[in-house]
Amino acid sequence: MDFSKFINYTFEDFLNDDAFLAFVVEQNASDVLAWEKFRAAHPYKSRIALAAFNTISAYRQQKVFSNEQAQQSLFEKISVSITAGEPKIKKLSFSPFFKVAAVFAVVLLSALLYFTMWNKDAVKTDYGIIKTITLPDGSEVTLNGNSKISYAANFNDGPREVWIDGEALFKVKHINIDTNHIQPDEKFIVHCGDLNIEVLGTTFNVKSRHEKTSIGLLTGKIRVDYDDINKKRMQFVMKPGDLVKHADESNLVHQKMLNPQHLTAWINRQLVFQNASLEEMISVLQDDLGYEVVLDDKKISELKVEGEINVGSVKELLQILSTTLHLNIKTNNKKITITK
Amino acid sequence: MPLKKVQLHETTAPEWNAFKGGDWNAYRQLYNIHFKALNNYGYKFTRDVSLIEDAVHDLFVNLWAKREQLGNPVSVKNYLYKSLRNLLLRKMDVQQRFLAIDSAEDYPFNFEVSFDTVFMEDESKKELQRKLKEAIQTLSSRQQEIIYLRFYEGLSYEAAADIMNLNITSTYKLLYKAIGKLQDRVKLVDLMMMLAIIGSKRALLEIN
16 A cells, blocks of 8 residues: 555545555555555654544444354344244154154263363362462463363373463473474463464463453563454464453554563462553452452443552552542442442 | 445355355354344444344344345445344334434434453553543434444445445535544644654653
8 A cells, every 4th residue: 555645634534535444444464564664754744644543543442242142042043033934844843763863962962071071171260369280291370360271181292282261370391492493292372262372482471351362471482373353363473571462353452561570460469550440450350359349330440540559459459449539449248339 | 546345254255145045054154254243233322232132133034034035235244234223223213212202313312332441551542542532422423323334344435324324425424524523632632642752752862
C-alpha cells in the first residue's frame, strides 16, 4: 500500500477512506512495513494519520460477547425446530438396532473418557493455593490459585507437552544445548486455549483466563503460535523482558515489561498492580483467590489507582482501595461488597 | 478511491452452495462460523441474551426452510447480520410497545459497545479511548451503529447502509457528522500525546 497519497489528508479523510480503514483492520505485514516507512519519512505530516490509526485501533478494543456456552445447545434447539416443522420427517422411533447402537455408543464414550483421563496426569489448585510441582523431566512449574496443569503420562517420550488453564510460572529444563537446532523430541510445548508456546529452555509466566492469555518471558527464548484476527496461524518469537497478550479473534499485543519482577510477585503471595483499574484488581481477587466481588454500580470498576500498589494481603489491598478511591468496602467471608 | 471490502470469517461459496443444496453439515458449519459474531452484534442492541438467542434461532430455522429460494449474497456474513438485525428489532419492538416509549427519529433503544481496557497499558491510549467513549456517548444510536459497522466490522458504506436499511447518502451524512464530533474530542488528545512523546524524547536526550 502506498501511504504517500495520504500526505494531505485530514483526520476526517482518513476515517472516511476505505483503503486506510482496511489497512488498520487487517494490518497485513507488508502494509505495516510501508506504514512504518511512511511514518519515518514524514514524522510530522504523518501525525494526523497516526491519530486516525490510534483512534480506529482504540475503538476496536472492545469486549466481545460470543455467547459460546449456548452455541451447542442452541443448535440442538434449531435442529428440533426444523425437524418438528418438516412434515416429511417421521417421528423418531427407536428400532431395536438403534437401542443396541446407543448402548455401544455409551460404552465406547466412557471407555474413551477413561483412557484419556488415565493417560493424563493433572494437578489442580484451589483458590488462594500456590503450589510448585516438578515435572518428570525436572522442569518446575508454580501454579497460582484456581489453576490447572495437565500432561501426558508418557511425558518424557517425544516432545514434552502440557496444557494450562489459569496462571503458572515455568522454569523449563534444557534438554539440548544448541537452542538454534532443536530436535522435535526436545521440544517443550505449552498449550493454552488456541495458543501454543514452544519453549527453548527458559523461565516465563503464562496467564490464561476468560479466553485471554498473557505471557511474560524472563529468561531464554520462546515461540508463540496463535490465530490472528483473520484466523491465520501466526508465530511470534519472544525475547527476555517481552510481554505479549492475546485474546480470541484479535491480534497479538506486544509490550516491554517495565518491571519484570512484578510478573512473578504472585509466587510470594504479593499483590502488585501498576496504574491498575479496579476491574483488573477484582479479576485477580475473583480468579486467583476465589472472592466474590459485588459492586453497587458497575462504573466503579473503571476507577483507577495511579502508581504502584504492592501489598502482602487482601486486607491491605482493600484498605488502600477504600482510602484512595473513597469507597465503602465490606467483607463477609469470601464476599466483598463495594459501594460508593 | 479503491474499495476494499473487509470480511472476517467469511463463508466460502462452496459451503453456501452445499447448504442451499440441503447439506446438513454445511448448514451446521455456517452456524458455527457465524454464531459468535452474530451474538456479539446482537448484544449491542440488547443485553437480554435470551432475546438474542431467539433471534438467532429464528434466523437459522428460516434459513433452512428457505434454502432453495436463497440467492448468492456478496457477503454471507452481511446477509446474516441484516437478517438478524431485522428479527431482533422486530422482537424488541414488541417489547418496546408494551413499555410505551416514544420513538422519535432515533431508535427507541441504545446501541452500546463496551470497551476493553484490560489490554491497554499505554496511558495515552487509555486516555484516547476514554475520550472516544465520551464522544461516542454523545452520538445517536443510529450513528453509533454506523460507527460500529464501519470501524469494528470494517464494512464499506454500501454494506453498512444495506444492513441498516438506509440509503447510502444518509449513511454517509450520519457517519460524517459522527466523525466530526469524534474529531473535536480526539484531536485534543492527539495533541497531548504528541507533547508527551516530544517531552519524553527531550528528557532522553538530556539524560544521554
